[in-house]
Amino acid sequence: MTDIECDVLIVGSGIGGLTAAIAARMSGLKPLLVEKLHQIGGSSALSGGVLWLPNNPLMVREKILDSREAALTYLANFVSEGDPGATEARRAAFVDGVTPLVAILESQGIPLMRCEGYSDYYDLLPGGNSTGRSLETQVFDANQLGSWRHRFKRQNFPVPARASESAVLTQMGVSWEGRTKAAEVALRATRARLTGKRLLSAGAALQGRLLLAALQNSIEIKTNAALVDFVTEGGRVIGAEVDFDGWKRSVRARHGVVIAAGGFSHNDAMRRRYQREPVATELSHANPGDTGEAIEAMVHLGASLGWMDEAWWVMGFATDIKGTTSQTVPELHKPHVVLVDGSGRRFVNEAAPDMEIGRACYARNSTSPAIPAWAIIDARHRRRYPFAFALPGHTPKAWLKQGLVRKDRNIDGLARQCGIDPAGLEATITRWNVMTRRGVDEDFGKGRSAYNRYYGDATHDPNPCMGEIRDAPFYAFPLKPGDVGTCGGVVTDEHARVKRADGTVIDGLYATGNCTSPLAGPHDIGAGQSIGTSAVFGMIAVRHIVS
Numbered sequence: 001m002t003d004i005e006c007d008v009l010i011v012g013s014g015i016g017g018l019t020a021a022i023a024a025r026m027s028g029l030k031p032l033l034v035e036k037l038h039q040i041g042g043s044s045a046l047s048g049g050v051l052w053l054p055n056n057p058l059m060v061r062e063k064i065l066d067s068r069e070a071a072l073t074y075l076a077n078f079v080s081e082g083d084p085g086a087t088e089a090r091r092a093a094f095v096d097g098v099t100p101l102v103a104i105l106e107s108q109g110i111p112l113m114r115c116e117g118y119s120d121y122y123d124l125l126p127g128g129n130s131t132g133r134s135l136e137t138q139v140f141d142a143n144q145l146g147s148w149r150h151r152f153k154r155q156n157f158p159v160p161a162r163a164s165e166s167a168v169l170t171q172m173g174v175s176w177e178g179r180t181k182a183a184e185v186a187l188r189a190t191r192a193r194l195t196g197k198r199l200l201s202a203g204a205a206l207q208g209r210l211l212l213a214a215l216q217n218s219i220e221i222k223t224n225a226a227l228v229d230f231v232t233e234g235g236r237v238i239g240a241e242v243d244f245d246g247w248k249r250s251v252r253a254r255h256g257v258v259i260a261a262g263g264f265s266h267n268d269a270m271r272r273r274y275q276r277e278p279v280a281t282e283l284s285h286a287n288p289g290d291t292g293e294a295i296e297a298m299v300h301l302g303a304s305l306g307w308m309d310e311a312w313w314v315m316g317f318a319t320d321i322k323g324t325t326s327q328t329v330p331e332l333h334k335p336h337v338v339l340v341d342g343s344g345r346r347f348v349n350e351a352a353p354d355m356e357i358g359r360a361c362y363a364r365n366s367t368s369p370a371i372p373a374w375a376i377i378d379a380r381h382r383r384r385y386p387f388a389f390a391l392p393g394h395t396p397k398a399w400l401k402q403g404l405v406r407k408d409r410n411i412d413g414l415a416r417q418c419g420i421d422p423a424g425l426e427a428t429i430t431r432w433n434v435m436t437r438r439g440v441d442e443d444f445g446k447g448r449s450a451y452n453r454y455y456g457d458a459t460h461d462p463n464p465c466m467g468e469i470r471d472a473p474f475y476a477f478p479l480k481p482g483d484v485g486t487c488g489g490v491v492t493d494e495h496a497r498v499k500r501a502d503g504t505v506i507d508g509l510y511a512t513g514n515c516t517s518p519l520a521g522p523h524d525i526g527a528g529q530s531i532g533t534s535a536v537f538g539m540i541a542v543r544h545i546v547s
Contacts, residue, residue, distance in 0.1 A: 007255050008542065054449045076127075078520040153207060227259075316482040417476070
């Protein structure tokens with residue numbers, strides 16, 4: 001017996017789910033969006049809020065050179081032959097979906113802006129773009145959500161700064177541009193407090209604006225509503241059984257079901273089943289609701305899986321003895337830092353994309369201890385740049401007292417504190433210092449690409465990412481690969497339909513986001529790739545439903 005009816009049932013309130021709901025409403029359908037947690041937003045609300053959207057209309061308006069062909073060429077660099085989740089048709093559908101997605105967002109009053117200079121992560125590869133293909137939105141006052149602001153997931157950092165402002169903010173200790181930007185953001189925060197605004201930025205701002213658009217379109221949204229199982233008829237998905245705060249009800253979806261429920265970052269059993277050791281469940285920065293039940297439910301219907309052994313890796317530093325971690329990205333792009341394993345040797349470009357560094361740690365750890373890896377810095381790095389929200393020149397005493405950070409007057413002593421081979425570390429530092437004088441990393445190419453330099457120190461010559469490790473005291477920060485979500489899931493086609501292993505589709509079932517196999521294989525290729533792809537395919541699913 002059917003308890004509830006709708007045109008489209010959407011499971012999950014990340015960007016893929018909210019975009020699908022808005023697209024459905026704009027197409028004249030009656031969507032129902034269900035979110036198993038009390039708060040709306042998903043992992044998207046915890047993200048940088050940046051969408052990687054190649055050849056987007058803002059680039060066209062500002063006469064920034066890009067093209068459909070360049071975008072497809074760039075994507076092709078990362079695809080393994082025969083990857084069913086990254087077919088040529090699916091890549092083309094994504095690129096062709098960028099313009100209509102932007103049209104939908106702008107029609108809802110969501111102000112988009114380019115992240116100038118936020119380069120593709122591999123801008124030197126064919127089709128790469130160094131000026132940046134990523135978009136973001138302005139900060140958002142959560143008061144506009146009315147009573148819904150209490151059911152909206154807020155960001156986990158208090159700074160009302162857009163993602164594109166973060167690179168400049170990390171320069172606050174070395175440039176007037178950085179100091180000016182810090183003052184601007186501080187003034188923004190002060191004005192908000194004085195006027196009673198509740199400013200959200202980054203992913204929370206983007207998701208807050210999408211939620212506002214959904215509410216203004218009278219879209220029905222239910223929280224504390226978890227997917228239990230699918231309802232099928234003659235092999236077609238016609239709805240789902242949903243647990244509404246302890247009350248299980250059958251929902252009939254007349255036209256289809258769209259799953260946008262995220263991955264399985266916080267499901268330890270699934271991570272141990274699919275991923276390598278050491279499993280990083282406790283180091284995930286993903287939404288707590290990222291527990292994988294939707295993926296398992298789709299598998300029970302015969303869905304094929306791809307890249308379940310991968311996650312969107314990002315290096316993290318434990319800022320307290322409870323294990324709370326802070327993502328460390330700009331810190332490693334700066335001069336005066338190297339990342340080493342237990343033998344004291346470098347094994348990766350410290351300014352490489354986060355996912356590449358995380359994968360390198362796992363690969364290295366099979367032959368030499370590299371989890372944790374150690375960020376070795378000198379006094380100048382600590383004086384000039386932030387580290388894990390510690391301002392330049394300030395290293396919290398608790399970090400040192402609790403052994404979260406090691407400090408010594410010489411490299412040999414530092415190595416012994418960390419259990420690093422002293423001779424290996426001395427040799428690495430000596431070689432590094434020689435290379436920095438020429439400004440060329442002959443081993444891993446740090447500072448070679450536009451993306452490497454994006455978070456570098458623009459005031460530092462000849463290479464903004466390389467500087468000698470020379471001035472005492474020296475510090476060692478243990479870093480472990482955590483994640484912002486798993487990146488494997490069910491295989492989908494160019495219409496976002498869920499596929500079986502034999503290539504056929506499960507009629508009536510669509511999926512997008514981190515519950516799906518990724519578009520470019522296990523590679524993070526640009527800022528906001530995952531949420532940009534999720535938004536586009538949330539829209540594409542609805543377009544196919546109404547076609």
